[in-house]
Amino acid sequence: MNEPLIDIGVNLTSFNHDKHDDIIERAQQASVEHLILIGSDIGDSQTTVTLAKKYPNCFATAGIHPHQAKTFTNSSLDLIRQLAAQPQVKALGEMGLDFNRNYSPQPQQLSCFEAQLELATELGLPLYLHQRDAHQDFYALIKRYRSRISNAVIHCFTGNEHELADYLELDLHIGITGWICDERRGLHLQNLISKIPANRLMLETDAPYLLPRDLRPKPKKGKNEPCYLPHILTRVSHCLDQDKNAVAALTTANAKRFFNISENNH
Ligand SMILES: [Zn+2]
Numbered sequence: 001m002n003e004p005l006i007d008i009g010v011n012l013t014s015f016n017h018d019k020h021d022d023i024i025e026r027a028q029q030a031s032v033e034h035l036i037l038i039g040s041d042i043g044d045s046q047t048t049v050t051l052a053k054k055y056p057n058c059f060a061t062a063g064i065h066p067h068q069a070k071t072f073t074n075s076s077l078d079l080i081r082q083l084a085a086q087p088q089v090k091a092l093g094e095m096g097l098d099f100n101r102n103y104s105p106q107p108q109q110l111s112c113f114e115a116q117l118e119l120a121t122e123l124g125l126p127l128y129l130h131q132r133d134a135h136q137d138f139y140a141l142i143k144r145y146r147s148r149i150s151n152a153v154i155h156c157f158t159g160n161e162h163e164l165a166d167y168l169e170l171d172l173h174i175g176i177t178g179w180i181c182d183e184r185r186g187l188h189l190q191n192l193i194s195k196i197p198a199n200r201l202m203l204e205t206d207a208p209y210l211l212p213r214d215l216r217p218k219p220k221k222g223k224n225e226p227c228y229l230p231h232i233l234t235r236v237s238h239c240l241d242q243d244k245n246a247v248a249a250l251t252t253a254n255a256k257r258f259f260n261i262s263e264n265n266h
Pocket residue numbers: 094129130155156
């Protein structure tokens with residue numbers, strides 16, 4: 001029996017809905033015990049909460065991704081607040097800044113992010129954060145709010161040593177995806193990962209995105225799934241030179257504590 005895992009980043013609504021049952025089933029067979037389903041805008045967060053109600057081993061986040069910041073309106077915060085009142089919602093997000101693709105204009109990304117940080121100070125839920133090519137602005141905002149927000153995870157951390165040090169100084173958690181399995185882009189992470197304190201590390205697939213590049217055999221459709229989380233665990237354990245079951249136990253314990261998942265809320 002393998003140690004149970006928690007995939008803290010699954011974009012289940014990005015899969016066709018007729019695939020959901022099989023994805024959840026395959027995850028469970030792979031010892032991925034719980035999934036955190038990520039909402040990316042209001043409508044998507046509503047669907048995500050509905051899915052978390054349908055699948056008892058799944059939980060949800062509610063929030064507006066920086067790509068969707070342009071959809072932020074006066075009513076958005078109230079709608080997130082309503083979703084956050086549901087017991088399935090364990091964090092706010094995905095939120096943050098993405099100046100790499102700029103799918104929403106930067107000023108709108110900044111105001112949408114800050115509004116959600118403000119809401120977080122009221123609700124007390126932890127945050128699921130996204131940052132790409134925006135470290136300075138992102139770090140400045142998080143630093144300003146840090147004392148008033150409970151906890152936050154930098155999801156899919158791919159940054160450098162300096163960025164990691166900034167986040168750890170603010171006592172943030174770090175989410176590691178299959179990016180670390182990428183022999184072109186992930187090599188620096190393989191060295192950095194040992195600098196993450198054991199009680200701040202969590203694992204995620206970011207499915208259906210970021211299929212680990214060294215996964216064999218490659219899935220036919222090339223889509224990532226939560227059932228591949230053990231593959232990421234193997235790589236992370238190897239980089240840390242630690243036993244797989246030990247890393248599984250510790251990252252699962254971290255995720256349970258971070259997302260406030262208790263043994264009896266299966
Ligand atoms: Zn993201």
